[in-house]
Amino acid sequence: MIILLDMDGVLADFEQGFVRGWTARFPEHPPLDPRDRRHFSIRDDYPTHQGAMVQAVYHAEGFFRDLAPMPGALDAARALADLGHDVRICTSPLRHYRHCVPEKYEWIDAHLGPEFVNRMIVTRDKTLVRGDVLVDDNPDITGAQVPAWRHVVFDQPYNQQVAGPRMTWATWRDVIADAAPR
């Protein structure tokens, strides 16, 4: 199968990185506990008047480069490739792309190596990408096409409202095995 893996919230620990960046930048304002996140966009989980502060954290140079891998993610990505799947990294950059885009490439190179850099698809519209499975924490992925892939939701506190297949890096083997092409 062609398996598309999202980065933020799937391979890379955006939530932990955000809390770290926020705490360093705004020590007088306690960050939201990631377990209390309810909206996919983190800006929507903070008060409107803190919107610029939220953006300042993830627009900062080094934010994406320094994200920690999600536990188990790197081993699982390599294991999927070893099982014979065609694994691609499918990620949507911020509109504020200056640091985000190069740092996403640096991150994959550092953590998964040049073979996976060669497998990166950077797009704002994932519905235009062909594949059998997309593993993504975004509960609502829309775009110009009806997707060819089956969406497997990567379990996060802010996507509990959607039904359908759902996985973590502890359960991926069974879920992806069941997520055969339609």
Ligand SMILES: [Mg+2]
């Ligand atoms: Mg994501």
